[in-house]
Every structure is written in structure tokens, then in C-alpha cells.
Amino acid sequence: MGPTVQQETVTHHGAPVVSDAPPTGNSSKRAPPPTRSQPPFPPPPPGSLAAAAATSPAAGMDCCRHVNPFRACSGLRGLGYLMVALVVAIAAVSYYAVVVYAWGPVLLAGGAAAAGAAAVLAAFHVVLAMILWCYFMVVFTDPGSVPENWRHDAEDSGDPSFSSSEEQGSAPRYCSRCQNGKPPRCHHCSVCNRCVLKMDHHCIWVVNCVGARNYKYFLLFLVYAFVETVLDTLVLLPNFIEFFQDDSKRSSSPGDIAILFIAFVLNLAFALSLLCFIGMHMSLVTSNTTSIEVYERKKAVSWKYDLGWRRNLEQVFGTKKLFWFVPLYSTEDLHNIPALRGLEFPTRPDAIV
Ligand SMILES: [Zn+2]
Ligand SMILES: [Zn+2]
Secondary structure, three states: OOOOEOOOEEEOOOOEEOOOOOOOOOHHHOOOOOOOOOOOOOOOOOOOHHHHHHHOOOOOOHHHHHOOOOOOOOOHHHHHHHHHHHHHHHHHHHHHHHHHHHHHHHHHHOOHHHHHHHHHHHHHHHHHHHHHHHHHHHHHOOOOOOOOOOOOHHHHHOOOOEEOOOOOOOOOEEEOOOOEEEOOOOEEEOOOOEEEOOOOEEEOOOOEEEOOOOHHHHHHHHHHHHHHHHHHHHHHHHHHHHHHHOHHHHHOOHHHHHHHHHHHHHHHHHHHHHHHHHHHHHHHHHOOOOHHHHHHHHHOOOOOOOOOHHHHHHHHHOOOHHHHHOOOOOHHHHHHOHHHOOOOEEOOOOOOO
């Protein structure tokens, strides 16, 4: 029997796209077994979740399986750098509009209004610092690599409270591209060209995969970006209204007016988009599901990783509430919560799939 060959490409926020290399229907057309010595990895039994995942609409539409758009699109990483440049440009426009154009002059003018301007500018800079901190943590933190020659050792431990393969009771999975075992919830990213632990999606905005070890940082980045865009929208609103009401304001240079207008509209648009995106991810976090697993969870009678919303939150944010708001984990949490390491995950004993 050949190995279970199931490879996914996941990209775009909340829109996983799976691109199985070979079709799964005909075993004779499967890729040849890897040359490295390893135990046999039989294909998933018919009707199993793994088999279903290989044929599900979310996990792999036929067209995507035969024609992988991302395999041909090695420039996706380059597109990511373009997106980063776009974010920097938006941040620069917002900074100019809020600090240089709208509130900086109020602060410098002194008087009663200066205290309010100082509060606005302080909040703006604190949230901006948090955004940058979270952003760089998402970009530079390894989302989770599979150790070389990883095997499903946890299965040998006999601990039924941990899921050590993609589905309890099924065959271990194997990645023919990495030529390595695949831990539960691990998926192969064709953009990064490697398997990623508890992969959520490949995010072109951060030029990195979002997985077990940087998902919390990604969520915090979204939340702080939302707070900042809402703040920008609110503090630019008086200037925006004033511009349409007061003719004297139109004496501002056309460049300033354009920047004010662009900053206000972009921040409003981003705030609304981020709100939807945060809502979607909060729903995933509280049910302990990744973007890739949404379809699998819908099929399950009770989702095996769902430990109750409080424990589900702790599986991503840790147990120390002080650390919930910063892109860090306590040493204790890293030691005590296996999900943060990404190789094994507690499951509910009464799960029905
Ligand atoms: Zn792989
Ligand atoms: Zn990736």
C-alpha cells in the first residue's frame, strides 16, 4: 500500500483551498512511495473523515485538485511583499492624517483642547506599537514545523485523551512532499513548501503561514488593527465633517485634503472588514477549529477538539490572562498546553464523528 497522499494548499483568510497532487480515486496513479524507510501509511478507509476531506468541496474541489493555481503561482510570496508595502502605505497615510494634519497642530496650539489631543495621540501610538509588535511576531515566528522523521509516537502512549492522528482510529497520515509523518491538524502549504502544524491558512498579508505557534499573535494583530482603524475613523470624523461644512477648511492644500479623505475612507473600510474577520475567527477559536477544519467540523456530530469555549480559548491564548493581550506565552503555559507546541491535541472522549 502506498502512503496516504493528501496535500493541501491553504491560503487566503478563511478560504482554504486544497490541492491534492494526485487524484485519490485510482491507487495505481498515486505517487510512488517515498524512498526513505518508514512504516506503511495506508490510504484512509472509505467513508473516513480523511477520505471525505480528500473529496469534500472545502477540502478539495475537483478542479483545484487537478489544476493547482498556487503551484503555478510561485509569485504568491512576491504578492505578499506587495501587500506588506500596501499596509505600510496605508499606515503612513493614516499616521499623517491623524498625527500631522488633524491632532498634532491641536496639541502644539496648547489650551484646553491640547489635553484631548494628547490623549488621542497617546492612544494612537500605544495601539500602533501593539500592532507592530504583533505583526512582527506573526511574520517572524515559525508557525510550527514537523520534526524530522516524526512518527505518531503519541499513539503508542495509549493516552486516549490525545488525538495523535488526523482522526482517532484511522491510519497515520504521511506527506509525500516532505517525506515525513503528518501530526494531527497539520497540513502541507504549497506556498511555504512544507508542512505546518495546526495550519490555519497561508496569509499573504504577513508573508507567512498561520499555524499552532503564531495563531494567537495573528488574532491579536487583527484585534489591535481593528482598534486602531476604529480610533482613526473616530478621530478623523470631526475633520471630515468640518471639511464639508466649513468652506474655510477647503483652503487646506489639495494634498492634505486627499490624504484626509483617503485615510478616513480606508480606515472605515478596514474597520468593517476586520470586524467581520475577527467575528469569524472568534467563532473558530471558541469551537477549537481551524479555517481548514470548518467542513470537517460541520460533518461531525460533535467536534472532537471542542473542549468547551473556555478551554478552547486557553488552547490558543494560554491560561495566564495577563498574557492574553500581548504576543507572548508564559513558560508554564508552553509547558502545560501541548496544543501550543502543535504536535498533539486533547480531544473530548465523547466525540462522535
Ligand atoms: Zn508536507
Ligand atoms: Zn504557507
